[in-house]
Amino acid sequence: MEKFLKTDVEKINGNPFDMIGREWMLVTAVDERGGYNTMTASWGGLGVLWGKNVAFVFIRPQRYTAEFADSGDTVTLSFFPEEYRSALSFCGSHSGRDYDKAKETGLTPIATDSGAVTFREAKLVLEGKKLYRDVLKKESFISSEALSHYKAEDYHYVYVYEITDAYLK
Numbered sequence: 001m002e003k004f005l006k007t008d009v010e011k012i013n014g015n016p017f018d019m020i021g022r023e024w025m026l027v028t029a030v031d032e033r034g035g036y037n038t039m040t041a042s043w044g045g046l047g048v049l050w051g052k053n054v055a056f057v058f059i060r061p062q063r064y065t066a067e068f069a070d071s072g073d074t075v076t077l078s079f080f081p082e083e084y085r086s087a088l089s090f091c092g093s094h095s096g097r098d099y100d101k102a103k104e105t106g107l108t109p110i111a112t113d114s115g116a117v118t119f120r121e122a123k124l125v126l127e128g129k130k131l132y133r134d135v136l137k138k139e140s141f142i143s144s145e146a147l148s149h150y151k152a153e154d155y156h157y158v159y160v161y162e163i164t165d166a167y168l169k
Helices: 016-022 064-071 082-093 101-105
Strands: 005-007 025-030 036-041 044-049 052-059 074-079 109-111 117-119 124-135 157-168
Touching: 016 044, 025 064, 025 117, 036 052, 036 064, 036 082, 036 117, 052 064, 052 074, 052 124, 064 124, 064 157, 074 117, 082 101
Parallel strands: none
Antiparallel strands: 005 157, 025 036, 025 074, 044 052, 052 157, 074 124, 109 117, 124 157
């Protein structure tokens, strides 16, 4: 990828709570035909599971990106400088069913070495391979505060991706 250096994910600096929860990220999934869709996320996590560095990604079932995440095996998590906040806001409030998000925001889609999709303007990209998918279940909630995020009972799908590559600009 032009202008990106592949790096060891364990050498990345940054607070994941800030990176995901405050700065946001684009989750971009590629389907089995090579098409892609992206969405903004401020929920998720990074950690270790099954002896692998992983990303936890949460996608509501009605989101267009869920169709791509379900049918494909790869995802990128792309993190951007603050100057792209309005682009991320657009990607989080408009559906890829109705808009060409790259065209509308001026973001430039590019392929990773393995064919996943990210954006040239990102400062950090984590690429992952799908290991697991399930749906959050109402009966499993212990906290009524957490359950209050689901008034429409549209419980997120949870995906676990092994982080296979990391790229820094």
